[in-house]
Amino acid sequence: xxxxxxxxxxxxxxxxxxxxxxxxxxxxxxxxxxxxxxxxxxxxxxxxxxxxxxxxxxxxxxxxxxxxxxxxxxxxxxxxxxxxxxxxxxxxxxxxxxxxxxxxxxxxxxxxxxxxxxxxxxxxxxxxxxxxxxxxxxxxxxxxxxxxxxxxxxxxxxxxxxxxxxxxxxxxxxxxxxxxxxxxxxxxxxxxxxxxxxxxxxxxxxxxxxxxxxxxxxxxxxxxxxxxxxxxxxxxxxxxxxxxxxxxxxxxxxxxxxxxxxxxxxxxxxxxxxxxxxxxxxxxxxxxxxxxxxxxxxxxxxxxxxxxxxxxxxxxxxxx
Numbered sequence: 001x002x003x004x005x006x007x008x009x010x011x012x013x014x015x016x017x018x019x020x021x022x023x024x025x026x027x028x029x030x031x032x033x034x035x036x037x038x039x040x041x042x043x044x045x046x047x048x049x050x051x052x053x054x055x056x057x058x059x060x061x062x063x064x065x066x067x068x069x070x071x072x073x074x075x076x077x078x079x080x081x082x083x084x085x086x087x088x089x090x091x092x093x094x095x096x097x098x099x100x101x102x103x104x105x106x107x108x109x110x111x112x113x114x115x116x117x118x119x120x121x122x123x124x125x126x127x128x129x130x131x132x133x134x135x136x137x138x139x140x141x142x143x144x145x146x147x148x149x150x151x152x153x154x155x156x157x158x159x160x161x162x163x164x165x166x167x168x169x170x171x172x173x174x175x176x177x178x179x180x181x182x183x184x185x186x187x188x189x190x191x192x193x194x195x196x197x198x199x200x201x202x203x204x205x206x207x208x209x210x211x212x213x214x215x216x217x218x219x220x221x222x223x224x225x226x227x228x229x230x231x232x233x234x235x236x237x238x239x240x241x242x243x244x245x246x247x248x249x250x251x252x253x254x255x256x257x258x259x260x261x262x263x264x265x266x267x268x269x270x271x272x273x274x275x276x277x278x279x280x281x282x283x284x285x286x287x288x289x290x291x292x293x294x295x296x297x298x299x300x301x302x303x304x305x306x307x308x309x310x311x312x313x314x315x316x317x318x319x320x
Contacts, residue, residue, distance in 0.1 A: 024217025025051035026209045026273065029058025029182070029202035030225025035080045035293045036279040037063045037223050039300020041073035044221075047311055053215040054154045055208040057201040060223070061156035061181035062135065065174055068154035070142040080293040083134070128179050128188050136175035147171050153215060156181040157201030157208050158191075166204045167196050168211060204262050209269035221311070222273035223300075226266070227281060275310050279303035 025044075027037050037060060044051075056064030066076060136145075144150055147170055155170035158180045169177035172193065180191035180198040190197045205211070212220045270276060279299045283292055304311070 021218040022052040022216050023049065024053040024055065024209075024212030024215060024220040025064065026207060026212045026220055026222040026269070027054065027056040027060030027064045028207040028223060028225045029060050029200065031059055032288045032292060033225040033227075033279075033281055033283055033296060034059030034063050035296035036225060036281060036300030036303070038073055038076045038080060039279070039297040039302075040223050040277055040304040041067060041076065042297070043301055043304035043308065044311070045073050047308065049311060051152060051221070053212055053217050054152055055156065055211040055215065056154070056178075056181065057157040057206050057208055058182045058184075059225075060208075061178045061201070065150075065154055065156060065178045066135075066138060068150045068152040069139050069144040069174065070151045071138070077293075077297055079138075080288075080297065081290045128183065128191075132175050132179040135178050136173070139174050144174060146174055147177075150174070155211065155215065157205045157211065158183075158193075158196075158198040159201055159203040160196045161185060161190055161199045162197050164204075166201070167193075167198060169193065169198075202262070205265055205269070206262060207266050207269045207273075209272045210265070213272075219274045220272070221275045222269065222277065224270060224276065224278045225281070226278075275307055277303050277307060 027034075030036075041063070054064040054068050056062070063076060066079075067073075071079075139145060142151075147154065155168050156177050158167045158169055158177075159165070160167050169180065176191060176193065180193060181201045183189065183191055183199045185199045185203070188199075190199050192198070201208075206226065207222055207224050209220045209222050277300075279296075280303070281296055281299050283296055
């Protein structure tokens with residue numbers, strides 16, 4: 001009998017880990033609504049579900065990147081409820097917060113908010129230094145300065161504003177990659193990485209289920225923060241100004257406005273997800289703050305609990 005049990009134990013050790021389905025988590029973009037993704041993570045943790053891969057776009061890259069670095073859902077909940085998001089996102093200067101009007105080094109501030117930068121080049125006033133520094137500090141606190149040191153394999157989606165092509169960030173500085181993925185065109189300065197001029201990945205792939213599968217996920221749990229139906233739009237002929245757009249480095253933006261390739265991919269990814277979580281939220285991308293965050297997190301919890309039977313059945317380990 002002892003020999004038989006020993007043989008069974010040895011055979012069990014020989015079963016490859018790949019026999020277990022690999023779980024991917026795709027976190028979509030949506031600004032302040034990203035707090036709902038923290039609510040989803042709370043339910044996953046309570047159910048004992050740990051993703052093998054995480055992919056995020058925009059705010060999803062921040063939630064996903066920090067979770068992959070080792071932050072728990074409870075810690076991310078605290079972050080959403082306590083951070084001064086308005087100051088983080090706008091590069092507000094605490095030094096000039098009480099000044100109605102101040103110009104320093106070519107930057108004009110109104111009550112600490114930078115409203116004009118005479119030295120700025122390109123589109124987008126907010127440089128994003130403040131939030132990038134915060135993200136870097138948070139990642140370093142968990143011993144993660146780059147993608148190689150993450151606890152869970154992770155990548156995030158950005159878009160090259162020059163070419164209008166999707167760029168997947170999976171190496172180098174984690175904080176800089178997250179900052180690039182959430183750089184809304186016209187609001188934040190683009191981020192230069194490996195010759196690419198990167199902006200918000202939601203321009204091209206706001207629900208990156210396909211990237212999860214490329215990473216090796218068999219089952220993909222998608223969290224969609226979009227609140228409006230995304231339907232294909234008729235193409236617009238803007239060829240007359242295409243040459244000018246290319247000349248000033250905005251050809252990618254023009255192509256996006258003309259064709260909206262993100263809508264087709266979004267709809268395909270939504271259909272492709274094994275488990276689709278779509279919180280119903282009474283907020284928009286700017287609804288940061290303690291009270292809003294608490295409500296959005298709960299709405300994420302509610303949406304995840306609604307599909308909990310599917311979560312537990314799909315991720316259940318095969319019985320011996």
